[in-house]
Amino acid sequence: MPTEMAAAPLLSNVQFTNAMLLAISPQLIVAFGIVLSLLLIAWKRSRRMLQGLTSAIFIVALIASVPLLFNNEIPVTILLKVDGYGVFAFMLVCFSGLMVTLLSGQLLQRNTEAHDEYYLLLQLVILGGGVLVVSDHFASLFLGFELLSLALVGMVGFFREGKHAVETAFKYLILSATASSFMLLGIAFIYSQTGSLHFSLINTGVNGADQLGAELTNTFHALGMLLFFAGMAFKLSLVPFHFWTPDVYQGAPTPVTMLMATVSKVAMFTVLMKCLFSQGVFVQSHMMQLMALVAILSMVFGNVLALKQENLKRLLGYSSIAHMGYLLIVLLITSMQDINFAWQSALFYLSAYVLASLSIFMVLIFTTQEALLPGQSQQQAEDDTTIGSWQGLFWRKPMMAFLAILAVLSLAGIPLSMGFIAKFYLLTFASQAGLWWLIAALVVGSGIGLFYYLRIIFSLFAAPFSEQKAEQKVQQQAVSSDGTGQVQASGNWPWKGVLVTGFVFAGLVFGLYPDVLMQVISRLGELTEPLAVLDQTP
Amino acid sequence: MSLLAWIPFYPLISFLLLIALGRRLSWGLASTLSIGAIALSAISSGLVISQLASADSGIISVKLWSWFSLGSAEVNFSFYLDSLSAVMISVVSGVGLLIHAYAAAYMKNDENFSRFMAYMNLFIVAMLILVLADNLVLLYLGWEGVGLCSFLLIGFWYQEKENVLAARKAFIVTRVGDTAMAIGLFLLFKSLGELNIAAVNVSASSLWQIGDELPYWIALLLLGGAVGKSAQLPLQTWLPDAMAGPTPVSALIHAATMVTAGVYLIARMQGVFLLSPEVMSYVAWVGALTLLLAGVAALAQKDIKRVLAYSTMSQIGYMMLALGAGAWSAGVFHLMTHAFFKALLFLTAGSVILALHHQQDLFKMGGLLKKLPVESGLFIVGLICLMALPGTSGFFSKEAIIATLWSSPTAGPVLWWGAILGALLTSIYSCRLFFLAFLGASREHDKVHDLHHDHPTVLLRWPLFLLALLSLFGGLISLDFTEVFAVASSVDAAQEPAWLHPLAIATPFIGIAFAWFFFKSYRDNNGEALEMKPGGLNRFCGDGLGFDWLYHSLLVRPYCFLAAINRRDIIDQLIMFNGWYVRLWHDAMSASQNGSLRWYAAGIGLAVVCLAGVTTL
């Protein structure tokens, strides 16, 4: 039984410096923002003001992050460690939060219920994500994780009159609680064997841990790693922990789904990477095999599951399973040298994925707003949006359809889009690491994936509804606009066009000239030669 | 450009004009154009041949342009005239001219007249290129060109299903031979690096010994091409069906010119063939078997044109036999005389058919001697040439062939007897044809159509007279091939039995006598209906000795069957099976997404247990 004291226990006297304060300023801004929002609500309950404040908070947090991007890594107590990668991930998180804020207004307006908590919860989610991406300790991981999850549960079931609200919320709550129990048990096991809750295994009780990482001989430690990974895999909806994904994606309000698809994925993956890399997981062959297996299963089955799916939100849920499977490739590094390239690949991939997800959900929200029938709640319309309901969109709203096409192409990893460059990163990574099975699964998965991605695109191009139907629709819309003038007015939200155009522009620029983003990401690490990964013979 | 180069050019211009202007041309213009073009070709041919006589080398050649090059070997668009090709161009343009003239009259009332003449002109172009080509690729161009024209002309009346099928069959069957020939060219090029005919003949004899393997294969493959085009065994089946085309077509393509292209090819490539005595004897055997088979088949035909078609096959068999036996000149000589008399026969038959309102069934004719005396006379001339009665052109050429057979190293007595038997058959079926059609009393056609009512007499008659003259006296033309053909091994006539020649001369008469008695019912018919005896043997022979059936069940049906069962592409099905398989997985996986929370939780637990198992194992 190990008796020596592990270094840096949770309660230790660490000087809290200004630099540290600065380093976590974005997170602090969000936290401060929450308090501010509460005060605002107490002062005046205004939907627009709160939305504005939330957006402002996220924008300020984003701006505050920028100077931190190329800083050296700064440990903030033992709980957090701010480095470029984390900051970049936080910016992704924050940007997604901003988009969700902007897109939620319409939805909330249609709901007569109270909506103040919505923005609070949203800010909590972002805070949780913000904590996750910079955490360096299981305790902070746990805090961030739960902050994010519990706030999300609240948001998932926010519109309690919704058709699927209770079901979705319950599924998410119970399954997520189960998963976090698994993760916690895993952490407990790891802690019991290492004596440290710190990510890094240096100076812990693990045999031979003075170098980074070691093959695990201890059953409980291995089991702990497995359970921890299972908990994270649940959040990343990797096969075989993916069951909840489509149901929750479908049942949650679309902006919340968007949040889950972006913030939750980015934050979880970032922290998983940090943790696993710090633990030197790449020498634990069992874990590597396990992750490879999970990756392959996710790539193939995620796509297989999406194959004939008609419901768009479910389909995107399945597609996210496959994407997290692809992304898992970067965890399968073979040595320290790979870490930087793995980070670059992961962050580029996540950026592409976030951009694509935001775009496609944005189109989903906008199109359902327009096609809303009287007496139908927007949430319900969105839940039931099928591929078919986008039929002929291209001929009616070319810009929006173009954004959707670009997003789908990006998800499918076809040139002209960021997704292709992202896939290029992954393939480069995988072929250097010699992960032939994963490449094979990626190819097969992409092949299957094309089938449903193309179905979406073809639906956009398909002939619009027959004239009769269209006429009916026009009449109905006329009726609805007569009835509720407010709805009509808000239908022409002026930012809509700006947003869509902006996203199209961003997608094209990053797709055609990815160097803009690549340079930023490659400078985040700055520690080693960015392409050192290529030095190894495959 | 030299005169030689112009020869195929006139009909080409005419073809283009006819195609471009189409139905806008009146009959007069169209026929003038097409006949005029051929006439120009014929005149130029005559002039060029007279130049040839004065040329020192015995060769006139002209290079039009460099076509392409195979490695270091140039393949040029150039023409080459020696005495062999001189004979060919004179036959093609001469007989072609006469047949064109006749055809213009024959087809006058067809709505697609100018298209018909255009095809005929194109055919002459291709045929002239074939015989004038100085290299095998250009020859192949002509070779395929005549095949295409033959296809077009057989299917000229495209609205009838049989014609369409006959055209298809003719093209595809000859294509089989062409492919063999193409492979022969590949082999030839690989081994000699050259496709120029003269150069090939020279370097073949300098590089190879007699009996080498390479010339054997090359010659065999070229023979494959020849049997396809010349309707010899085993690719003979298309010719009888090809009679579906208009009669002038049968006369021009399927009797006088195109079908003899195989003979020309072998004669042209004699340098290679001489190196392979085995293939020479194959040639002889192919010829002999074909001539017997065709003779037997001709005995059981109902259709006047089919009799003539089998007769053509049989006569080409003689030419092949001659080539195989080394009697090159005799073979080519027979080619020429055959062109005269077979064109005559076909054209006369055409007149008869026209007069009988397109009745071709011999058993429904009869008594035409009285009704169509001129045509009957011309037909008799053709038939006696075909039977090779002494004095006619056919006599000279056929006797020349038979005379060489007995002691030729690549032929021999057996083939001699085959040739005699063939001659016997020839006279028997000729008599049968004549008896059925011209003797006795008319069976169905009491009224004979007045040919000259709407067909110009001059064009319809005069070509026939000219052809009759050529048939009768064409044997007097002497051909000198010493420049072209290597001197055949001298035949030691002393060792041959003395009765050979008398027997050969007597054979046709024996045949006539036999037919006179055997076909008495045909001869003495009084107008009662006649039927061919329905026996199995008759049917068997009538169908060309079962080759059609054989090929149909051995090749056509399996190919169609294969095509039919695999219409949906088994490989595609196999690949698309993956799609099915993935969909199966999709269904299975979708079933696991059953919406039950407890099931999902259990799934997570199971997954953890399984992964733990995987990890620890």
Place this chain on the structure above:
Amino acid sequence: MTAIPLNHVLILACILFSIGFIGVIIRKNTLFILMSLEIMLNAVGVAFIGAGSVWQQADGQIMFILILSLAAAEVAIGLALLIRMQRRYQSLDIDKLSEMRG
């Protein structure tokens, strides 16, 4: 007093956790599912405290406190949802919540 070996503690935690988990799976009543979740979290707490005492650190106990607050939050949300469910479905049978599938 002999110290309890760490492995025993961990095995106990495992067993407790499994009991809780099995409860989540087999219980149809939502309330019991929430209770089973509590058991699972408490099992984790046992493991943390056991480990903390072995390493002579407060970390384990701090984690346990954090877990307790998590459990409280979870139950709060869970009970709120439970009430919604009772209102809407007049039942607490979790299997009624399977409208979304496929």
Place this chain on the structure above:
Amino acid sequence: MILTIVMLGFLLLGAFAWYMEGISSRAPRWIALFAVIFAAGLFASFVLGSGTSFAELKPLVRVPWIPLFNIEYALAIDHLSIILLSLTFMLALICVLVSWQEIKEKAGFYYFNLLATFAGIIGVFTAVDLFLFFFFWEVMLLPMTAIIAIWGHENRHFAAIKFFIFTQVSSLLMLVAIILMAAAHYQQTGQLSFYYSDWLALDLPLEYARWLMLGFFIAFAVKLPSVPVHSWLPDAHTQAPTAGSVLLAGVLLKTGAYGLIRFVIFLFPEASQGFAPLAALLGVVSILYGAKMAFAQQDFKRLVAYSSISHMGFVMLALFSFNTTAYQGAVLTLVAHGLSSGALFSLAGIIYSRIHSRNLADMGGFWSSAPRMGGFTLAFAAAAFGLPGLANFIGEFMSLVGAYQVFPVAAVFAALGLIGSAVYGIVLFQSTFHGPPGDKVEDLSGRELVISGSLLGLLLLFGLFPNMILEYSSAAGEQLALLSQGVSNLTGVTYAH
């Protein structure tokens, strides 16, 4: 630079055409026509006026694109590219013309896609940075797929998806090979490079090269296509609108052959020579299987599609014979097949516009009412079965002569394809134009005469004066032969030249 302008011009004019759709329904096609003629003129003046020799790859432009991976925007052309680019321009013109009446709905977007496809194809034929090549390779697929999926026939979505998935999956393998190649360059020189000429200088271990070669080969074999990965083609060709079929058969298949020449054979001479017997076998199987399948079809376009598979088999066989003659034959076959199959698809479209069916059973006896159409159909069918005098014959003949030097048995079996092609060619012609006359169909209009006439004219021109093309491919052919000689010196295997 000029080619960049051409590509950009295509895109911009395409966008302009799209925009103009709303203003005048006729404007898009005139814009497209202008774009193609203008681009062709620009290209011609550049090539003819540059006064330099294009025997070797001549770089046109080379600027950094993604510096982190040392990816460049690099274009270069040589004779092969010029031949194929000229074919592209020619068929582009035909495509615009055949679409003239056919495309009535969303014409603006249609011409945008058409022009974008041309731009992509030009990129494929000129890119010498392999990443850029891959980029164009995929980009040309997108508008093509849109053309099939939007303006295609009844089963268009299925066909488009199949087409896309086949090419995409196979090209991912190529992408992996490209990445590994670049990494190999990094290991040997310390710098990442996707530049073609840099790669030519690489010295890869044979075992490694084999795998990389295979990655490229599969992608190009799918595009070519070769049995057993051909089955996207009949569906795509059948379902595409006329211009789509023309473009697919005429040019897109050629990108596969182009890739085989440039990126398989010249990049991996040793490895591909080792692979040659198998490739030749695939070629022969394609020839025979394609011919047989073509014969079995009842659908005009499907028949022509399978015939394309058969013809591309000749190309495969010829290319892997490593022989000057065969190489020249293959290049000529590419051009000839582009023209002849383009013509046959145009005719299919023309017939479809008359009777609204592609089924051969619905056709027959058209000759009486449409003799000109019949004449052209016959001529193009004759080109398909290799009638001498037309360009296809020279191509196939040289391919086979060359292939026979190296693979005699394969060449003999390939020659059997001549019979097969005659069978389907004749069946195709006869079942449309022979037989009892059915409905009256309108004969070719002036525009259609121009289309068919110009294609036939070119086929005749190249059939009678093939040296116009052959002299441009001889240098590369000899290089190829030298390459294989060099290899056979190493491996001890001798090849006849």
